Amino acid sequence: MSSTSELYREALDGFALAPEVKARMVTRLVAALENEGEVGGADPTMPECSVRVPFASHPPAVSGLAPSPSGRPQRAVLPWQPRRTGRLQRAGASWTYPYRIAATVLLLMCLAGVTSVQAAGVFRTLGAALSDLFGPVSAETAQSEGVAAVPGVSCTDAGLTLTAEAVVGDARSCVIVYSLSTVDGDAFDTAGLVVKSRTGDAYLLSVGGEGDAYPLLRLAFSEVEARVNGEMPCETSLSLYDADPSDNAVQVVQRLVFGEGQLDGAWDAVPAASVRFSRLCTWDTSGEETVADGTWELEVPLAYTQGPCAFTAGQTVSVGGHDAQVTALEMSPVSIHVRYTVDTAPLVTYGAQSSDGQGVQPDAGSINREAQRLALASLDVVMRDGERIRVLGIDDDQYVGAMPSSIGRNANGQAVVTYDLTLADRVVDPDEVEAVVINDAVEEGERVD
Amino acid sequence: MRGEEELSTSGDGRDRQLLRGHVAAARAEQLVQRYADCILRLSYTYLHSTQDAEDICQETLLKALRRQEPFESEEHERAWVLRVAMNACKDILRRNRLRSSVSLEDAPELVAPRVQSEAAEQDRMACVLDAVMRLPASLRIAIYLRYYEEYEVRDIARALGCTEAAVAARLSRGRRRLRGMLKGVVGDEFDF
Numbered sequence: 338m339s340s341t342s343e344l345y346r347e348a349l350d351g352f353a354l355a356p357e358v359k360a361r362m363v364t365r366l367v368a369a370l371e372n373e374g375e376v377g378g379a380d381p382t383m384p385e386c387s388v389r390v391p392f393a394s395h396p397p398a399v400s401g402l403a404p405s406p407s408g409r410p411q412r413a414v415l416p417w418q419p420r421r422t423g424r425l426q427r428a429g430a431s432w433t434y435p436y437r438i439a440a441t442v443l444l445l446m447c448l449a450g451v452t453s454v455q456a457a458g459v460f461r462t463l464g465a466a467l468s469d470l471f472g473p474v475s476a477e478t479a480q481s482e483g484v485a486a487v488p489g490v491s492c493t494d495a496g497l498t499l500t501a502e503a504v505v506g507d508a509r510s511c512v513i514v515y516s517l518s519t520v521d522g523d524a525f526d527t528a529g530l531v532v533k534s535r536t537g538d539a540y541l542l543s544v545g546g547e548g549d550a551y552p553l554l555r556l557a558f559s560e561v562e563a564r565v566n567g568e569m570p571c572e573t574s575l576s577l578y579d580a581d582p583s584d585n586a587v588q589v590v591q592r593l594v595f596g597e598g599q600l601d602g603a604w605d606a607v608p609a610a611s612v613r614f615s616r617l618c619t620w621d622t623s624g625e626e627t628v629a630d631g632t633w634e635l636e637v638p639l640a641y642t643q644g645p646c647a648f649t650a651g652q653t654v655s656v657g658g659h660d661a662q663v664t665a666l667e668m669s670p671v672s673i674h675v676r677y678t679v680d681t682a683p684l685v686t687y688g689a690q691s692s693d694g695q696g697v698q699p700d701a702g703s704i705n706r707e708a709q710r711l712a713l714a715s716l717d718v719v720m721r722d723g724e725r726i727r728v729l730g731i732d733d734d735q736y737v738g739a740m741p742s743s744i745g746r747n748a749n750g751q752a753v754v755t756y757d758l759t760l761a762d763r764v765v766d767p768d769e770v771e772a773v774v775i776n777d778a779v780e781e782g783e784r785v786d
Numbered sequence: 787m788r789g790e791e792e793l794s795t796s797g798d799g800r801d802r803q804l805l806r807g808h809v810a811a812a813r814a815e816q817l818v819q820r821y822a823d824c825i826l827r828l829s830y831t832y833l834h835s836t837q838d839a840e841d842i843c844q845e846t847l848l849k850a851l852r853r854q855e856p857f858e859s860e861e862h863e864r865a866w867v868l869r870v871a872m873n874a875c876k877d878i879l880r881r882n883r884l885r886s887s888v889s890l891e892d893a894p895e896l897v898a899p900r901v902q903s904e905a906a907e908q909d910r911m912a913c914v915l916d917a918v919m920r921l922p923a924s925l926r927i928a929i930y931l932r933y934y935e936e937y938e939v940r941d942i943a944r945a946l947g948c949t950e951a952a953v954a955a956r957l958s959r960g961r962r963r964l965r966g967m968l969k970g971v972v973g974d975e976f977d978f
Contacts, residue, residue, distance in 0.1 A: 339907065340977040341914050341968060342933045348915040349934050352827045352836070354843075359818050362844060366814040369848055371807065722866070723849070723873035 490638075495631025496520050499589070499614065504639055507669030509757055510594040513610065513637055517577075517617075518586035525587050527579040530554045530619055554578055554587065559625065560615035563593055565639070566608050570595050592759070610637045654776045657681075657710045661754075663775070668767045673718070673728055675756040675775075679711055683752035688743025708740040711754050717774040718765065725774075726765070728758050810851065817847045821864070824935070825871045831930045832875035834919060842878070846871045865945045868935075872927070872946070879923075910971065917967040925960035932957055933978060 339347070354362075491500035496519060503514045519525065556577040563573050570593040579587045593610060614633045618625040652663040656679050665676040685699040685707045699707075715730030716738070729738030742757045822843050829839040849870050850863075857863035918929055931937045931945060939957070943950045961978045968976060 338975055339910070340975040341964070341972050342977050344907075344911045344914040344972075345918060345978075346934055348911045349827050349830075349930075352830060353823045354826055354839075358840065359822055362822060362840065362847070363811065363814045363818050365844060366818070366847055366851060367807070367811045369844075370810050370814075370851060720873075722870050723845075723877065725873070725877060 490635050492633040492635055493520060494633055495617075495629040497617065497629050497631060497633075499633040499635065501635055501637045504610075504637060505671050506593075506639060507672055508595070509669075509674065510592065510672050510759055511610070511639055512671055513591045513593070513612070515589040515591070516586045517589055518584075522585050524583060524585050525579060527554055527556075527582055527587060530556060555619050555621060556587065556628070557618060557620055558614040558616060559618055560613070561591075562613040563591070564611045565593065565595060594757070594759075607638050607640050610639060611635075612637060652775065654713070656713065656754075656776075661711075664753075666773060668718070668765070668770060668773070670765050670767065671760055673716065673756070673758045673760070673773070675713070675716065675758070677713075677754055678747060679752040679754060681752060682750050683707060683711070683744050683746050686743075686745050688741070688745070688755070705740070707744060711744060711752055712741060713756070714776045715774075716756075716758065716776075718760075718770055719772045719774060720765075721769050721771045726760070728760060729756070814847070814851060817850055817867075818843075821847065821850075821867050821871075824864075824868070827934065828868065828871050828927075828930070829875055831919070831926055832872065832923065833879060838875075838878050842871055842874045845874050861941065865941060868931075868945045913971045914968065917964055920967065921960055921963055925956050925963065928953055928956040929960045929964070929978070 491498055493499075498518050498520055500516050500518070501513060502516055505512045505514075554577045558575065561573065561575055563570055573594070574592045576590045577587055578590070591612070612635050616627060616631070617629040618627045620626075652666075654661050654663065654677070656677070659679050659681045661677045661679040663675065663677045665674065667674045685703045687699055687704050687707075713729060716728050717730075718726040718728055720726070727737055731737075738758055739756070741754045743755045745753045745755075747753050825843045825846055826836060826839045829842050830836050846867060850867055853866075857866065918926060921929065927946065928942060931942045932939075937945065939950050939953050942953045946953065964978050965976055
């Protein structure tokens, strides 16, 4: 009698395309290549499985490269081609510039060490440090702008060593990955420290794709301070998880979001994040309990090369029933910055672009209503291998993304809306991005053309 | 041969175009023979349907033909093709929200005739396939890649873009669920 695996294989062996179907497929493939002119050329037609989005009625102006504020060379971007489905597609080339060499050297220094467990902590390669959090990180992605190893930055106190392992970011935000390891090599007992909901489900720190995640731990520092360029970041968050319960370390992920212009001028050198963590404790509904009463202070160089990938703008989309023109679209491995001008006046302004004068703050309800009125419906990043990452909008019945970071008014009285969206659990190599799709309008159950 | 000399020395653009066309056709044929059935099975595993298989196959293999960077090995090529096909499946899944399954008999044009076997064996085969198809997608795909494609865990991780630990966990959870579903059907022959 056949075993289950044999029966399974036999069942699937019955799936085979008929020879005439295969022959037809070869013909179509060759015809598609001939239409493009040569193998490897850009496909001017949308694939059959494309998504229908509002048609861009105004052809964009072809614009050249805008100089970066610091005058440093930017990645070369060719003018994008207007497409029927309103996708912004970059057919770019990349410059090499001096800072990329520095990042590569740091990476090579880190990769020279084989993954190993040492008594003083866990030393891991950059790829391993990032891959727990973001899924497998290829060597090519790790060498791109926005990613850097942080060799030799650690601090020991109260029997624990905090080691910065990698930093990922751009001019607006960064993520620092640390390991926190026991000096004596004893394993961290985290089995009873998983954060759980009322139903008993663990809260998970999302990792990579396919829903992989590590449980968040009921571990926290009683005090956390971070300064960049002498100033506190606008937002900071901290999460602890345990990638390998059998080793003597847990992982710490810190996200810092900088204020607009906070780091202007800082990128001519290598800015550093001065971080200070105090008193590690566990917490539950009854209070806190100290695990290690120590203080860990580090200077973490933000040694990534922050050269955001710029898409030339000009795309027209529909927002709240009004036409809106995208005036800026930039991507880094960890975030997306979008700015657009809406053909209507804002009812309130807020954030960095607020023009309502000192002391006049709109109430939260007004801000929320205006944000909803002028918000984008969705924003997706489409990778070259076809993967689609929803950064803003409804994804599997859940809302992802955030409200606009600011709404302002330009000289013509039009609303200027800015989003600074983080790729919450991904490191994306901008070179692998095929397109950014804004306001993807999909009608459920309807097959696209 | 004279024709070849003409191609190499004449510099005729039309001859070079002809040669490129032959190379492209040969490469397309190779890819179709190598991966079309695999993509069909993957589409069924993902979507409970073979209806979109030809489109997914076309889109995937066109990307492979257009790819300029050479693959490191045939294994690398296979993992890449599977990854692109899976992304195409997920795209369709999200857009069409297909829930119902389509039997093979509804797509006779696409699929070649199956080999007939004893009725009892057919029933057991159907039970096993049905059990796998009732698993959640992430477990189903891991079981398919391990037990049909016979990938090692590290290769499955590479194809799915996740960690090896995640793959091991999915296989373990998948096996546990299958054992429960197939209890009484296969007895000692359970070897997932």
